[in-house]
Amino acid sequence: MPLQGEYLGMSVAIPDVDRPNQEFYTHCGQGVLHLQSCVKCTLLRYPTTTACPWCAESEYVWTPVSGKGTLYSYGEVHHAIQPTFQQFTPYLILLVELDEQRDRPNRFDGLRINGNLADASGEMAKPELVATVGIGSRLRVVFKSIGDGMAIPLWTLDTEIKQEAPWRYPDN
Numbered sequence: 001m002p003l004q005g006e007y008l009g010m011s012v013a014i015p016d017v018d019r020p021n022q023e024f025y026t027h028c029g030q031g032v033l034h035l036q037s038c039v040k041c042t043l044l045r046y047p048t049t050t051a052c053p054w055c056a057e058s059e060y061v062w063t064p065v066s067g068k069g070t071l072y073s074y075g076e077v078h079h080a081i082q083p084t085f086q087q088f089t090p091y092l093i094l095l096v097e098l099d100e101q102r103d104r105p106n107r108f109d110g111l112r113i114n115g116n117l118a119d120a121s122g123e124m125a126k127p128e129l130v131a132t133v134g135i136g137s138r139l140r141v142v143f144k145s146i147g148d149g150m151a152i153p154l155w156t157l158d159t160e161i162k163q164e165a166p167w168r169y170p171d172n
């Protein structure tokens, strides 16, 4: 069965042939971030793919990860192309480096996941929160249910730890 949901008024559909993404978003719907772990080389990977980018093995097992990481880079969107996102500008597109597998398989690699900045309940972050986040911010995953057992992973500030001052692109 294709999975069908809705996010911010937009329809989301994942067809049967895309089994790995159906599984990814269903794990998110159960509240724990899982990534594919290659059965041959054991490395985790993201984005979800049908084969290991390191050794081309197609078999994998879903492995739970902490869902915690550090902001590696970001883009700040002031002019949204997608109409749904216009109400949230300026918003952040994050590239979060997970704590797992940093510098593996070599020092240039790591598990980096993209997503939007959200508040702790999974709603898109307000400008006051956007202004406090930058490279080096410590983040944790939150999930926004979209129906059909699926959820979308978003990222919010980890308020359980002391945050160092993040680096931000200079204002123009």
Ligand SMILES: [Zn+2]
Pocket: 038, 039, 040, 041, 042, 043, 052, 053, 054, 055, 056, 057
């Ligand atoms: Zn592999």
